[in-house]
Amino acid sequence: MSYIIDRRLNSKDKSAVNRQRFLKRYKKHIKRAVSDAVSKRSITDMERGENIGIPQKDIDEPSFGHGQGGNRSRVLPGNKEFNTGDKIKRPEGGGGGSGGGDASDSGEGMDEFVFQITQEEFLEFMFEDLELPNLVKRQLTATETYKIVKAGISEEGTPNQLNVVRSMRSAYARRIAMGAKKKRRRNEILAELEARGDHSDDLDKSLREELALLERKLANIPFIDDFDLKFNVNKKEPQPCSKAVMFCLMDVSGSMDQRTKDIAKRFFILLYMFLQRNYEKTEVVFIRHHSTAKEVDEEEFFYSRETGGTVVSSALRLMNEIIEERYPLSEWNLYGAQASDGDNWTNDSPVCHKMLSTQLLPLLQYYCYIEITDRGHQELWQYYEKLAEEHSDAFAMRSIEDYADIYPIFRELFQSDKSGRA
Amino acid sequence: MNDDLNSKLLSEGSDWTFELIEKYDREIARIAKKYKLDTYPNQIEIIRSDQMMDAYASVGMPIGYHHWSFGKQFLNVERGYSRGQMGLAYEIVINSNPCIAYLMEENSMTMQALVIAHACYGHNSFFKNNYLFKSWTDADSIIDYLVFARNFISECEERHGTGEVEAILDSCHALMHYGTDRYKRPYPISAEEERVRQHERAEYIQRQLNDLWRTIPRSAAANTDHDISRFPAEPQENLLYFIEKNAPLLEPWQREIVRIVRKIAQYFYPQRQTQVMNEGWATFWHYTILNDMFDEGLVSEGFMMEFLHSHSSVVAQPGFDSPYFTGMNPYALGFAMMRDIRRMCENPTEEDKRWFPEIAGSDWLSTLHFAMENFKDESFIQQYLSPQVIRDFHLFCIIDDDTSETIDVNAIHDDNGYRRVREALAAQYNLSSGEPNIQVHEVDVRGDRSLTLHHQQNSRKPLNDDTEEVLKHLYRLWKFDIYLFSYDGEEVDQSFRVPRKKGLSLAS
Numbered sequence: 001m002s003y004i005i006d007r008r009l010n011s012k013d014k015s016a017v018n019r020q021r022f023l024k025r026y027k028k029h030i031k032r033a034v035s036d037a038v039s040k041r042s043i044t045d046m047e048r049g050e051n052i053g054i055p056q057k058d059i060d061e062p063s064f065g066h067g068q069g070g071n072r073s074r075v076l077p078g079n080k081e082f083n084t085g086d087k088i089k090r091p092e093g094g095g096g097g098s099g100g101g102d103a104s105d106s107g108e109g110m111d112e113f114v115f116q117i118t119q120e121e122f123l124e125f126m127f128e129d130l131e132l133p134n135l136v137k138r139q140l141t142a143t144e145t146y147k148i149v150k151a152g153i154s155e156e157g158t159p160n161q162l163n164v165v166r167s168m169r170s171a172y173a174r175r176i177a178m179g180a181k182k183k184r185r186r187n188e189i190l191a192e193l194e195a196r197g198d199h200s201d202d203l204d205k206s207l208r209e210e211l212a213l214l215e216r217k218l219a220n221i222p223f224i225d226d227f228d229l230k231f232n233v234n235k236k237e238p239q240p241c242s243k244a245v246m247f248c249l250m251d252v253s254g255s256m257d258q259r260t261k262d263i264a265k266r267f268f269i270l271l272y273m274f275l276q277r278n279y280e281k282t283e284v285v286f287i288r289h290h291s292t293a294k295e296v297d298e299e300e301f302f303y304s305r306e307t308g309g310t311v312v313s314s315a316l317r318l319m320n321e322i323i324e325e326r327y328p329l330s331e332w333n334l335y336g337a338q339a340s341d342g343d344n345w346t347n348d349s350p351v352c353h354k355m356l357s358t359q360l361l362p363l364l365q366y367y368c369y370i371e372i373t374d375r376g377h378q379e380l381w382q383y384y385e386k387l388a389e390e391h392s393d394a395f396a397m398r399s400i401e402d403y404a405d406i407y408p409i410f411r412e413l414f415q416s417d418k419s420g421r422a
Numbered sequence: 423m424n425d426d427l428n429s430k431l432l433s434e435g436s437d438w439t440f441e442l443i444e445k446y447d448r449e450i451a452r453i454a455k456k457y458k459l460d461t462y463p464n465q466i467e468i469i470r471s472d473q474m475m476d477a478y479a480s481v482g483m484p485i486g487y488h489h490w491s492f493g494k495q496f497l498n499v500e501r502g503y504s505r506g507q508m509g510l511a512y513e514i515v516i517n518s519n520p521c522i523a524y525l526m527e528e529n530s531m532t533m534q535a536l537v538i539a540h541a542c543y544g545h546n547s548f549f550k551n552n553y554l555f556k557s558w559t560d561a562d563s564i565i566d567y568l569v570f571a572r573n574f575i576s577e578c579e580e581r582h583g584t585g586e587v588e589a590i591l592d593s594c595h596a597l598m599h600y601g602t603d604r605y606k607r608p609y610p611i612s613a614e615e616e617r618v619r620q621h622e623r624a625e626y627i628q629r630q631l632n633d634l635w636r637t638i639p640r641s642a643a644a645n646t647d648h649d650i651s652r653f654p655a656e657p658q659e660n661l662l663y664f665i666e667k668n669a670p671l672l673e674p675w676q677r678e679i680v681r682i683v684r685k686i687a688q689y690f691y692p693q694r695q696t697q698v699m700n701e702g703w704a705t706f707w708h709y710t711i712l713n714d715m716f717d718e719g720l721v722s723e724g725f726m727m728e729f730l731h732s733h734s735s736v737v738a739q740p741g742f743d744s745p746y747f748t749g750m751n752p753y754a755l756g757f758a759m760m761r762d763i764r765r766m767c768e769n770p771t772e773e774d775k776r777w778f779p780e781i782a783g784s785d786w787l788s789t790l791h792f793a794m795e796n797f798k799d800e801s802f803i804q805q806y807l808s809p810q811v812i813r814d815f816h817l818f819c820i821i822d823d824d825t826s827e828t829i830d831v832n833a834i835h836d837d838n839g840y841r842r843v844r845e846a847l848a849a850q851y852n853l854s855s856g857e858p859n860i861q862v863h864e865v866d867v868r869g870d871r872s873l874t875l876h877h878q879q880n881s882r883k884p885l886n887d888d889t890e891e892v893l894k895h896l897y898r899l900w901k902f903d904i905y906l907f908s909y910d911g912e913e914v915d916q917s918f919r920v921p922r923k924k925g926l927s928l929a930s
Contacts, residue, residue, distance in 0.1 A: 002447045002464035002542065003520070004440060007473065008527055014476040015496040021588070022493030061491060062596050062891035064858050070883030071823040075847040077750065078741020079818040079834055087828035088820070115497035116504075 157231025264339035544704025594683035601662035624674035702756015
């Protein structure tokens, strides 16, 4: 009467669609949770999944039911000491009891619906509808850079493409081919002459004549001929530019406290991760500056303190030098991110404006400036505002006051082109 | 002698194989037949634990349409399972013909045997013979119907967008428990007919509706006539049915979705009313059958130890003050009552003869079958809960009245209390005591088309905080104003209006 069926090999993830639907429906909640997580995690810790908690009340499916109050009776098991007619004090906050639903005694940990999303999903949510500015453009025009690859050997070519080894080998083969018969004959004649000894009859004469002829012919075989020349064939293959370098510029003068640096760090983390996901290879150059600029490692960048004035242009100048030295434009996509509290030496801001405008921005994919301050903006901000107007496609700036501002600002800065950059 | 006994053992060790499952199933079927368990044919499916989670998440439908709430269910199960807070049930069984039971790959041979006895012969015979299941579900066509529903809904998604369909489903789900006629017998559903008649029905309803919602004034005379009959003529408790047939602006495909949710709710309706009986019945039979197998020497003592260990944890009933207490355990109560009926038949005491004169000393098998076939939880408890079981469980009844300072103990397990405990416990299993009694009262057909619902309070229990949300869902389907008045006797205690109008006092 019974059929036994082995379903173990059936496809798994039958619930995948429903799970996706759920994630889609609660996207807002999940994104909020993800963005909270980003501001809490450390820089090395971005690439893992996350527990997402959604308030239970947002996720409940409503249905008609009884609220508290009224007159209700309930039968319970496990009576030990009660007798008919006993009066029990109402438990604190219990209100009118809980008709069947046990709302009162299962409250622990039930106010949040918690579930796991994978690392992939975590990052997807984090980067969703973000797009690196000009990224698409750059990808489409990536054929600007080519790589020369070998594509075999050809009989025709220009002298600079000559493949010497192949040509010589070919010449050698030809020489063997053309001279083999003659050489054999010459060797026979020589052997015969040798055997005959010192005679000078007709035969001897004709043999010698033939020998001379052969020698001449052999000597006439050219060492190398047009026919032998082999050329390398090279092909130009379009090479997508998949390397990016990110310049982190930060003011480390006395006015920048650790909290401000931490905020900046979060911003750099995000930018770094975003680049990392979009490019095969991403390098980071940390440049810190007070009155002079210096390239440093990450640890020093974020955690060492310096005192002194602030000259922003020193960092820009160093950045420019490093680009010229190490990052040819044909190979690298260049991004710049600058964090500062807005202080700058009085006469330096116009210099920064000029440097960025004329030297750096033409080279960069994108340059963003974040100012972390709760005070009013200063001269640097005003000059940068001008810059933002002139180069709206490659320059963006924002002001950040607290940790919570980072992610929205980051999104705003890198909002996809479709939705129009602010 | 010893060798002779051992040679009868079906298996040794805890690993199962397909041959062994077949062997056990044959023996269990033989014993079940001896006890007159009448079942649908079984389809036993072996699945992995992650497939079990999928089965869980689809709330007992082997083929479900797509909806986010099932995804939520899945995440919940997955989390509970991966943290080890929750073990997966050993089995899931579907009320269909053939009766589908899922067995998990990880189970030991003992557990597989337990599940086969429990699900494939216990639940299965209950599905086939209980009157509620017989009158409310059609095991032959449910799978076909679910396939039809899934296909229909995914077609709708393609045509009208996932969002639209999801919105309708959300609203229907909110009203899902108000999709059955409690006192009317439904027609059995047939998938083939559904498909054929669906188009026809859509057109017909639209025509009827147009008639109901005719806006052309009939005649001046009719308008002055104040004796216009009320619509609906009688209060309607089946809200989904009412929506399906009467909502003025729903598209035909939306009506069909309302109908699908309603039909599926109807399919689950008997299960919600027979938890104690169904689990009790199945537990009683796995217990009885496996013990018989042991007596016949088919299974070893080790097998029985493992079986009894898991059996006793299934039928454990923590006391009300235990941290593990989550309400009455239907397995425990049902199993105890089924066992008690057999006990009363076989070894009646004086008390049993006084309380159950017609049961005491009767043939236990036919008495038990009769009980299984003709009752639901509420009436089953009312009819069969004996003083013995009340004593064993130390049941007591409390009255929690918000007008009183204290919670009063109304009855305990003594001579004065048995009846009161039994009545109170039975009432607890009456669906309508858990679900507010809400009915369609009137539609303002000639006016603003608003829909008015009445709630009759049961022991002054008010409506919960979800009410307004549910009404919003109802509004999405009806698309005109919704009123809900909650009556305590003759007086309106709460009133709701969706959508809310500002500056309008609702107190009446």
